[in-house]
Each structure stands twice: as C-alpha cells, then as structure tokens.
Amino acid sequence: MKTEAITVNIGPQHPSTHGVFRLRVTFDGEVIQDVEAVFGYLHRGSEKLAEERTYTQVITLTDRLDYVASMTNNQAYVLACENLMDIEVPERGQYLRMIAAELQRIASHFVATGFLLQDLGAMATPLMYGFRERERILDMFEMLCGARITNTYMRIGGVFQDAPEEFWGSLRSFLDGMPGFLDEFDSLLRGNEILLARTKDIGVLEASEAINCSVTGPVLRSTGVAWDLRKVDPYELYPRIKFDIPIGTNGDNYDRFVIRLAEIRQSISIIDQCYEQIEAGPVRSTNELLFYPKTGDAYGKVEAPKGELGFYLVSDGGIAPYRCKIRSPSLINLTMIKDLLIGSKLSDMIVTLGSIDINMGEVDR
Amino acid sequence: MSGSFLESNVIFQEIYCVLAGSKYAGESCSAQGLLPVGYDWIGFFIAGFAIMFILANAFMLGAAVFVYSERRLLGKFQLRTGPNRVGPFGLLQPIADILKLLMKEDIVPNGADKPVHTLAPIVMLAPAILVTAVIPFGSGYFLTDLNVGLLYIVAVSGMITIAIFMAGWSCNNRYALFGSMRGVAQLISYELPMVFSMVGILILTGSLSLIDVVNAQDIPFILVQPMAFVIFLIGTSAELNRTPFDIVEAESEIIAGYHTEYSGIKFALFQAAEMGSILVSGAVVATLFLKGWEGPFLPGPIWFLIKVYGFVFLMIWVRATLPRLRVDQVMGFAWKFLLPLSLVNIFVTGASVFILGDMENGVRVLDSVDLLLVGAINLLSLIACLVLAGFFMKTKASGGRSREILVSEFDPAGREVLT
Numbered sequence: 001m002k003t004e005a006i007t008v009n010i011g012p013q014h015p016s017t018h019g020v021f022r023l024r025v026t027f028d029g030e031v032i033q034d035v036e037a038v039f040g041y042l043h044r045g046s047e048k049l050a051e052e053r054t055y056t057q058v059i060t061l062t063d064r065l066d067y068v069a070s071m072t073n074n075q076a077y078v079l080a081c082e083n084l085m086d087i088e089v090p091e092r093g094q095y096l097r098m099i100a101a102e103l104q105r106i107a108s109h110f111v112a113t114g115f116l117l118q119d120l121g122a123m124a125t126p127l128m129y130g131f132r133e134r135e136r137i138l139d140m141f142e143m144l145c146g147a148r149i150t151n152t153y154m155r156i157g158g159v160f161q162d163a164p165e166e167f168w169g170s171l172r173s174f175l176d177g178m179p180g181f182l183d184e185f186d187s188l189l190r191g192n193e194i195l196l197a198r199t200k201d202i203g204v205l206e207a208s209e210a211i212n213c214s215v216t217g218p219v220l221r222s223t224g225v226a227w228d229l230r231k232v233d234p235y236e237l238y239p240r241i242k243f244d245i246p247i248g249t250n251g252d253n254y255d256r257f258v259i260r261l262a263e264i265r266q267s268i269s270i271i272d273q274c275y276e277q278i279e280a281g282p283v284r285s286t287n288e289l290l291f292y293p294k295t296g297d298a299y300g301k302v303e304a305p306k307g308e309l310g311f312y313l314v315s316d317g318g319i320a321p322y323r324c325k326i327r328s329p330s331l332i333n334l335t336m337i338k339d340l341l342i343g344s345k346l347s348d349m350i351v352t353l354g355s356i357d358i359n360m361g362e363v364d365r
Numbered sequence: 366m367s368g369s370f371l372e373s374n375v376i377f378q379e380i381y382c383v384l385a386g387s388k389y390a391g392e393s394c395s396a397q398g399l400l401p402v403g404y405d406w407i408g409f410f411i412a413g414f415a416i417m418f419i420l421a422n423a424f425m426l427g428a429a430v431f432v433y434s435e436r437r438l439l440g441k442f443q444l445r446t447g448p449n450r451v452g453p454f455g456l457l458q459p460i461a462d463i464l465k466l467l468m469k470e471d472i473v474p475n476g477a478d479k480p481v482h483t484l485a486p487i488v489m490l491a492p493a494i495l496v497t498a499v500i501p502f503g504s505g506y507f508l509t510d511l512n513v514g515l516l517y518i519v520a521v522s523g524m525i526t527i528a529i530f531m532a533g534w535s536c537n538n539r540y541a542l543f544g545s546m547r548g549v550a551q552l553i554s555y556e557l558p559m560v561f562s563m564v565g566i567l568i569l570t571g572s573l574s575l576i577d578v579v580n581a582q583d584i585p586f587i588l589v590q591p592m593a594f595v596i597f598l599i600g601t602s603a604e605l606n607r608t609p610f611d612i613v614e615a616e617s618e619i620i621a622g623y624h625t626e627y628s629g630i631k632f633a634l635f636q637a638a639e640m641g642s643i644l645v646s647g648a649v650v651a652t653l654f655l656k657g658w659e660g661p662f663l664p665g666p667i668w669f670l671i672k673v674y675g676f677v678f679l680m681i682w683v684r685a686t687l688p689r690l691r692v693d694q695v696m697g698f699a700w701k702f703l704l705p706l707s708l709v710n711i712f713v714t715g716a717s718v719f720i721l722g723d724m725e726n727g728v729r730v731l732d733s734v735d736l737l738l739v740g741a742i743n744l745l746s747l748i749a750c751l752v753l754a755g756f757f758m759k760t761k762a763s764g765g766r767s768r769e770i771l772v773s774e775f776d777p778a779g780r781e782v783l784t
Contacts, residue, residue, distance in 0.1 A: 008540070008543075015617050118617060120688035120689060121608060121689025122686075123439065194689075198691060198694075346543070347615070347689070348691065350617055350618050
C-alpha cells in the first residue's frame with residue numbers, strides 16, 4: 001500500500017509546547033521521522049537591552065528570562081556583578097539569597113512536574129495540587145520583596161531588604177507541611193500504573209550524549225552524572241550545608257520526573273539548615289545603585305532549577321555592561337531534542353518535551 | 366400499531382387517548398376523542414412525535430446539566446471553584462455557553478469538503494439521540510419496546526465512528542486527521558469486547574428487549590455478571606473517548622482531535638453529542654447492570670436518574686484522576702486483555718448456567734440462589750484472570766518503584782566522563 005509521510009507544524013500555538021515554540025515534525029503514521037525545532041518567537045533582545053541599562057537596572061531584565069524561576073536568575077546575575085566588582089556579601093544576605101533560590105527551585109519543579117503530568121493527559125489535577133503549594137511560596141516572595149513572579153529581590157552586594165517577621169513564621173509552617181504533602185504527591189503519582197507505563201524507558205538519554213550536548217540540571221543528573229554546581233563549584237554558603245544530589249539510572253522521562261521530586265526534598269532540607277544557621281546582621285554590603293567597575297570581564301553561574309545558568313559580563317569601565325552574555329540552560333538542554341524525539345510516537349514526544357522542562361522566555365531571551 | 370406497544374407506553378397512551386378516543390385506545394378512555402373517526406392515524410403520529418420531542422429535549426437538557434456538573438465537579442477535584450458567575454451557583458453557565466456558540470461565526474476551513482464537513486455533526490448527534498428510543502426510564506416510560514433493543518443500541522451507536530471519520534477527514538487539518546484515525550481504530554477495537562460482554566446478560570435473560578432485561582433482574586446483574594460489568598465499563602469509557610482512553614481528542618497532543626476546525630453551532634452539536642452520549646451510556650449501564658428503574662420508596666424515573674448520574678459521577682471522577690494511555694497501549698489493552706476476558710466471561714457464564722440451571726419448557730431457569738452462585742463463579746474467574754494477566758503481561762514499567770540514587774559528595778565518575 002502506498003503511504004505518505006505527513007509534516008505537521010506543532011506550535012507556535014499549541015497547548016503543550018510550553019510557550020511559543022514550534023516543531024516541524026514529519027510523521028509516518030504516529031511515529032516521528034524527522035524533527036526540526038524552530039524558536040525565536042519570544043526574542044526580546046535581553047542581551048542587547050542589558051547594554052543600555054545600569055548594572056542595577058539589568059536585574060529587572062533577568063526576571064523576565066525564566067519567569068517561573070526569577071530568583072535564581074537574579075542570583076546568577078548579581079553573582080556575576082559581584083565577581084566583576086569584587087564586592088563581598090554579608091552572611092545574612094547570602095543566607096536569604098539561598099533561601100529564596102531554594103524556594104524558587106521548589107516552585108519551578110512543581111510547575112515542571114505539574115505540566116509534565118498535564119502533558120500526560122491527567123487533566124490539571126496534579127498541576128493544581130502543585131500550584132497550591134507554589135502559591136504559598138509566592139506569598140512568601142511577596143513578603144520578601146512585594147512581588148510574586150518578577151521579584152528583583154537580589155541586589156549587587158546583598159538583597160533588597162531584610163525579611164519581615166511574618167516571613168519566618170510562614171516559612172516554618174511551609175517547611176513543616178511540605179514532607180507530608182510530598183509523600184501524598186509521591187504516592188498518588190508514582191504508584192499509578194498508567195504513569196509508569198507512559199514514562200519508563202521513554203525518551204532515554206545517554207550520559208555521554210548528554211555531556212556532549214552540554215546538557216545540565218535535572219536532565220543531566222537523570223542520566224547518572226552527579227553534576228550539581230552547588231557541590232561541584234560551590235557559591236554563596238553552600239559548603240556549609242549538607243545535602244545530597246539525587247541522580248537517576250536510565251535517563252528516561254520517569255527519572256527526570258522522579259529526580260525533580262527528590263530535589264524538592266533536598267531543597268527543603270537546605271532551607272531548613274539555612275533557617276537554623278541564619279543570624280542577625282546586615283543583608284547588604286553597599287547601598288550604591290550606580291557602579292563603574294574596572295575594565296575586565298567576569299562570569300557568574302548558579303544551579304538554576306533547569307540547569308546551569310550563567311551570566312558573562314564584559315565591562316569597559318562605563319555605567320552599563322559592555323556585553324552581557326546569558327548561558328540559558330533551557331536553550332542548551334533543547335539542543336539534543338532531535339536525537340531524543342526521532343523514532344518515538346506523537347504522544348511520547350509531548351511528554352519528552354515536557355520532561356526536559358524548557359521555558360521559552362529563557363530559550364529565546 | 367402493535368398492541369403491546371400501545372398498551373405498555375403510558376405517555377403515548379394518554380395522548381393517544383385524548384386524541385382518538387376509546388374506539389382505538391381502549392376501554393379506560395372517554396368515548397369520543399378530539400379527532401374525527403377514521404383519522405386516528407393522525408393521533409398516532411402526534412403522540413409519537415410528542416414523545417420524541419420530549420426525549421430529544423431531555424437529551425439536550427441532560428447534556429447541558431452534564432456540562433455544568435462536570436465543570437463544577439472537576440473544579441472541586443482540582444482545588445478550584447469552577448463556574449459560579451452566571452446565575453445562582455453558576456447554574457445558567459451552560460445556557461450562556463450555548464448562546465455564545467450560537468452567535469459565533471461558522472467557519473469552514475479552506476480546502477474543506479463542505480458537505481461532509483456540515484453533515485458530520487448531525488451524523489454524530491443523531492445516533493446518540495436515537496439510542497434513547499429503546500431505553501426504559503420507568504415502568505411504562507419509554508418510546509418503544511423493541512425486541513432487538515440491545516442489538517439496536519450496538520448498531521446505532523456504531524455510527525458514531527463514521528461521524529468522527531467524516532469530521533476528521535473533511536476539514537483538511539492534520540490534527541483532525543490524527544484524531545479521526547485514532548478514533549476509528551479505538552472505537553472499532555472497543556466495540557468488540559463491549560458487545561461480547563453483553564452476551565452473558567443475553568444468556569441469563571434470553572431476550573434482547575431492554576424491558577425484559579430489567580424484569581429478569583431479581584438480583585442486579587452487577588452482582589451476577591461482575592466481569593461483564595468491568596469490561597462494559599472500560600469499553601464504554603473508551604467508546605465515549607473519556608480518560609484514560611481520550612486519545613481521540615487528546616488536547617495536549619492533537620489540540621481537540623477531530624473537531625479542531627469546528628466552531629459555532631457545529632461545535633456545540635459535537636459537544637452535545639458527546640455529553641449526551643455519556644448520559645445515554647449511563648442509562649444503558651443502569652438498565653443492563655443496575656436493575657433499571659427499580660428501587661425502593663422512590664418512583665421509577667427518579668431511581669433511574671440516580672443510577673445514571675452515579676455512572677456520570679464515576680466518569681468525571683476517573684477523568685479528574687487518571688492520565689492518558691498511549692495509542693499502542695490503548696489498542697493493546699483492547700485486543701490482548703479485554704477481548705480474551707470477554708470471551709472467558711461468555712464461557713464461564715454459559716457453563717455455569719448450563720450446570721446450575723433447571724430445564725423448564727426447553728429453557729434453563731435459575732432461581733436467586735443460583736444467580737448469586739453464578740455471580741460468585743464470575744467474580745472468582747475475574748480475579749483469576751487478573752492475576753494471570755498480571756503474571757503474563759508483566760511490563761518493565763511495574764518493576765522497582767524508587768530508582769533514584771542519592772549522592773552526598775560530588776561523583777568522581779562524572780568528572781571522568783567529562784574529561
């Protein structure tokens with residue numbers, strides 16, 4: 001029988017491409033023969049805009065990169081600035097940054113697992129359960145800085161302001177309630193036979209291939225490589241904290257899903273230790289808003305929820321960065337999408353894409 | 366104008382009585398009807414159309430109620446409120462939705478096959494309404510008592526497959542094509558085990574008429590035929606494109622499947638057909654397995670509605686709970702598991718009736734104790750089949766649950782791979 005492969009444009013408007021992302025896919029029936037990723041629909045020129053703003057103003061631009069993880073974006077940028085200007089951060093400021101970043105990691109992983117399950121067709125029930133907890137985190141961000149999504153909480157040399165009293169109360173109750181919620185979430189999802197059948201051994205990524213594509217974050221760790229910048233090249237006060245790196249064995253969709261849940265548990269333990277260790281003191285070493293760093297360059301990187309997020313800044317001694325290069329984990333994790341998708345089915349393609357956890361704000365910058 | 370048809374249908378009897386009088390309708394009526402003598406056939410048509418009008422409207426109203434209850438209940442399941450703005454508790458939301466859809470532009474895409482595109486929603490809606498014709502809503506409340514009722518339901522609801530393929534093929538959209546291809550494969554696969562699961566009931570009642578089926582249920586057939594009930598429930602949710610079998614309109618994969626390109630009133634017709642089909646399937650399940658309209662204290666139609674909405678609630682609950690299966694898993698489940706299971710059900714039921722039933726006038730008759738015994742055998746064989754299937758079809762998926770490893774220090778192996 002004569003058959004014909006058909007080409008379908010999945011996106012830029014599609015319920016599960018996680019933003020304006022487009023895939024030109026050639027299908028043989030339901031099986032994928034060829035994939036061509038097309039992106040750039042959300043390009044706002046963040047890197048160019050950064051050259052027109054002062055060092056402090058650029059922080060607001062970083063909020064809009066990965067808009068479900070603004071805190072870690074702030075952190076990576078201010079770390080780069082501090083490296084460039086040799087500015088010390090007071091301990092309390094560093095602890096507050098770590099608490100905010102780990103809370104943001106939990107929120108981002110809830111969004112990732114929630115939408116992964118929605119891609120699996122589980123309506124929005126697990127998503128809404130995750131969002132209920134994320135809502136509490138966003139409330140805490142509101143206490144910290146007045147904003148919920150685009151925080152601009154961190155400043156060069158510390159954080160915007162000290163946390164108010166009620167923040168510590170709600171953080172404590174959040175930390176106490178979280179393990180119970182995670183156990184419930186785990187038992188509801190990981191015991192589900194359909195979920196296991198849909199995610200295990202689907203979209204398998206080899207460790208060597210992941211490293212060749214310079215994939216980072218949970219996607220790399222799911223292949224069995226224990227690479228976490230908080231351990232490998234510690235920043236802030238992470239050397240004082242005891243935590244584990246969860247790694248997977250197969251590098252399939254299930255591992256990527258499970259590792260995010262395990263990382264949430266680790267983040268809770270990190271926040272718990274920060275809560276115990278934090279002491280009174282200044283939160284910001286300088287109240288300057290305008291900086292004129294020496295000519296030179298610096299790189300600042302953090303383990304963002306999606307992988308290694310890096311800012312490379314070049315200074316010509318002026319008020320604004322001469323060049324600001326953003327190494328966004330979503331874009332680089334997306335580069336191996338073609339190898340991952342060819343040969344799988346349409347349904348699995350959506351799930352694999354969801355399990356990589358891309359964010360178009362960060363991919364297109 | 367068969368005699369049994371006229372005598373057993375209460376509403377028909379009332380209307381026909383007023384119109385035609387005692388001469389044709391029976392002794393209990395007044396002597397003179399409204400129509401002149403010799404024109405009683407007009408009364409027949411008016412009475413028939415009146416019942417059809419009531420049924421079709423009840424169908425559409427039921428669909429609207431279903432839409433509201435589904436959205437509300439899904440909201441409750443998902444920790445949110447659901448529609449609550451239009452009218453008290455958002456009760457008028459479906460009406461607002463319908464009005465909106467009525468006023469929307471009717472778009473036919475470029476390159477679409479226009480006649481087929483227009484016909485598809487009608488072909489979709491018609492069989493769903495037609496099924497209501499044979500369903501007894503209460504003692505005497507039905508349109509017709511067809512002696513091949515079960516066969517009629519199967520045949521008529523099979524037409525939905527054609528509508529889905531028409532819709533998907535005609536609108537020149539590749540998502541719709543995917544949806545319709547999946548739909549045809551899935552509906553045909555699940556029709557088989559679903560029909561086979563009815564054979565057990567056929568063996569027990571010896572009749573295809575739905576009223577006979579209800580009357581034969583001294584004990585509800587859910588207790589006598591648990592295996593058939595399970596198969597029928599799964600098959601029905603697949604036929605209705607509900608989760609976990611909603612690959613036909615998997616919104617995260619193929620937007621809306623076969624009705625991606627439909628808008629306005631055509632889309633409303635598709636929705637009405639789908640939502641109404643769920644109610645109709647609930648009615649079939651209530652009739653076949655839950656003793657139809659019969660129940661203590663309350664009048665028959667009320668009991669019937671309670672049973673139907675129990676089924677509907679189950680469907681909504683499942684939708685809020687389970688993720689979707691993949692295409693090959695859906696097909697594999699039908700052919701490798703449900704179909705053999707339904708054949709086992711036929712064999713077990715037939716054998717137990719042959720052994721337990723007493724011969725009376727050439728027919729095997731079972732009393733209540735025998736029926737319960739048949740049910741127990743059926744349940745035991747269902748459990749045995751599930752255990753066997755779990756043993757043979759053990760997938761890699763059900764292996765070890767927690768596989769993630771915790772590494773407390775930076776892994777030097779990772780460094781080796783890196784350098």
